Amino acid sequence: MANIRNLPWGEKWILIAILAALPFLAVRLLYSILADFEDNNTFNIINGNATVQLCMAVIEEFIITIFFLATGLAAPSLKSTISFGLALERLLDGPAYHSGQAIVMREEAHLKNWISIAQQTPYKNASDKAFVKHKLREQLRGYVAMTDSPPIQFVQELMEIYPHAKVICTVRDPDDWWRSMEPVIRNAKMPFFRFVFYWLPALRYFVTCYKAKENGRYRELYIQDGNNIFVRETYDYHMRYLKRVVPEEKLHSFSVEDGWEPLCKLLHKPVPDEPFPRANDAATVESSFKSMVLKGLLRWAQVFYGGIWLAFNRALLPVHANTPHLIQPIIHRIQSRVPVNTRSQTPIRHLQTLSL
Structure with a gap:
């Protein structure tokens, strides 16, 4: 994990993109398999x-x-x-x-x-x-x-x-x-x-x-x-x-x-x-059923992707001790846009509270 955190940002985002694409590629593969099953008359649930x-x-x-x-x-x-x-x-x-x-x-x-x-x-x-x-x-x-x-x-x-x-x-x-x-x-x-x-x-x-x-x-x-x-x-x-x-x-x-x-x-x-x-409506019903199967597979992709993100975000992004690291760049951006004489910690603390 520490080695991954030390990677250049360009390589980190490439790794994130690969991880994000994996579940969707898996769904596409499964859906193609289902289409082949249908051609062989082994997937005609709605018949x-x-x-x-x-x-x-x-x-x-x-x-x-x-x-x-x-x-x-x-x-x-x-x-x-x-x-x-x-x-x-x-x-x-x-x-x-x-x-x-x-x-x-x-x-x-x-x-x-x-x-x-x-x-x-x-x-x-x-x-x-x-x-x-x-x-x-x-x-x-x-x-x-x-x-x-x-x-x-x-x-x-x-x-x-x-x-x-x-x-x-x-x-x-x-x-x-x-x-x-x-x-x-x-x-x-x-x-x-x-x-x-x-x-x-x-x-x-x-x-x-x-x-x-x-x-x-x-x-x-x-x-x-x-x-x-x-x-x-x-x-x-x-x-x-x-x-x-x-x-x-x-x-x-x-x-x-x-x-x-x-x-x-x-x-x-x-x-x-x-x-x-x-x-x-046989074709319509069968098409609807296949759409439901695809929806189910995509839901699994979302779950998988969410798990991957939670598992790797701490390894891929810099960690700050007092602020959740996922919103730290946003806080810095807000700070940079607030004039120095009016800047305070109040909005930052508010954001930190919302993020917990």
């Missing part, structure tokens, strides 16, 4: 219709529950999910809930609530179920539509909360569903993201939330014949679950390819005089 989904729509005094498995489309995308959500918002005149958006946009407590819900399953007693139903009401308050996991694993509880619900299911080829779903599940469990999102509110619990669901309701519903929770047969298991908990007269089907008419007929709404929403 559109790869997930089974549930929509809930509130109409006046009752809830219509709309459930659909993936989209029935051949190409993995969010087109069906987003389109269906936009259609519900248009017909029901209110916001649609999407768990992916909620993780990013809602407060940290919202994601923690999903974790606490998942941790209560399988139920050990009646109070566990009562807790879950209370939290479900709390989580969905204010929305007219809801999509995506984890709510789809709580259809039975939602039907008990909203007994007038209807369930609409669009069926997709199970093999196609699994080809889309497999990389999503594989990447959602990567510990890497627990590290990346550590400094970001809400997102820091991303992996924890998935693990809680996996160890709770996922395992309860989908572990059969010794499988590994999510397998090709999970699609069939979930369909059986729906048929078991949803009365036959409340189970319906819908495809976004059919447009407004069947959906409006089901919801008893007039057909809007406008095209059915045809959103395809």
Whole structure:
């Protein structure tokens, strides 16, 4: 440290610049690696219709529950999910809930609530179920539509909360569903993201939330014949679950390819005089997720840089016994600009006090 302090100022600033650049170079390298992973289909966390989904729509005094498995489309995308959500918002005149958006946009407590819900399953007693139903009401308050996991694993509880619900299911080829779903599940469990999102509110619990669901309701519903929770047969298991908990007269089907008419007929709404929403936001959502990853890496860079600065500033800058050395040049500059006959120690002491 003493040797570094004795270096010429030019060499000191070169060393500082190198130390400052290191974390940002590391972030750039990691982000490039992530881009390569994506090209190899190992980083498709957001993979559109790869997930089974549930929509809930509130109409006046009752809830219509709309459930659909993936989209029935051949190409993995969010087109069906987003389109269906936009259609519900248009017909029901209110916001649609999407768990992916909620993780990013809602407060940290919202994601923690999903974790606490998942941790209560399988139920050990009646109070566990009562807790879950209370939290479900709390989580969905204010929305007219809801999509995506984890709510789809709580259809039975939602039907008990909203007994007038209807369930609409669009069926997709199970093999196609699994080809889309497999990389999503594989990447959602990567510990890497627990590290990346550590400094970001809400997102820091991303992996924890998935693990809680996996160890709770996922395992309860989908572990059969010794499988590994999510397998090709999970699609069939979930369909059986729906048929078991949803009365036959409340189970319906819908495809976004059919447009407004069947959906409006089901919801008893007039057909809007406008095209059915045809959103395809998969690229946008994936881009947003990559931006969040980059934000997490940059936050780590800030932490790293701050630590480096604190560790080396005493070694790189001259130390004065009575004044914090980081503001000493500022104090000298102020002193040099104050006329000699009016100069006093008061402003300097004030600065020293503020710096402590």
